[in-house]
Amino acid sequence: MIKRVVPGGDCMLLVEFEDEISPAASAQVLALDRQIRMQDLSGIIECVPSYRSLAVFYNPLKLSPSQLESWIMHQASTLQELPERVPRKVEIPVVYGGEMGPDLETVAQEHNLTVPEAVSIHTDPVYRVYLIGFSPGFPYLGGLSRRLFTARRKTPRRLVPAGSVAIGGEQTGIYTSDTPGGWQIIGRTPLRLFNVNASPPCLLEPGDLVTFRSITLSEFDDTR
DSSP states (O other), rough: OOHHHOOOOOSSSEEEEESSSSHHHHHHHHHHHHHHHHHHHHTTTEEEOOEEEEEEOOOTTTTTHHHHHHHHHHHHHHHGOOOOOOEEEEEEEEEEEEOTTTTHHHHHTTTTHHHHHHHHHSSSSSSEEEOOOTEEEEEEEEEOOOOGGOOOSSSSSEEEEETTTEEBTTEEEOOSSSSOOEEEEEOOSSSOOOOOSSSBBBOOTTEEEEEEEEOOOHHHHHHH
């Protein structure tokens, strides 16, 4: 259920669902996103899903905020009639530790774990892609075990290699391009998660389910 609709400037409405992050709230956000895209209303520019809200960007010369809000509320009332999207399941191979994961030992020590224990805890859950953001294709994944919650680095790195798997607070994610970053780097995948020439360009999308699998350096090179 929609909790509130609030303006975000003169060309965006923010549709908020639950007050807490949850798979249920995410499912509602993505269902409304699909519903709006299917209707293709003239004046809507783009929809951007987040953890528990959907940003709807629009052309104020074609739609007024009140018109758009009324239309959104009507669309939301029909969500139960929309077939549920079957989530894709994607396995991400990862080399953990060493040069590929320079912060893995620090993360393990902070939680009184051995490195193999930390890797086992990270590869055990099925993660949900809540949103794509920060950089093109970067997936924010929910489902990280509390045993690995680790604060971001006090000093961000100037360059984090593409494919780096990292922990930032209660989340885990994957850097999709060489970029600065402050998350704790625990491994790297040989998979390319963003390719501007591919269709679609992002390997993952909100609602997908992700698992991690530990691999060797030799398997990394073969996959790459």
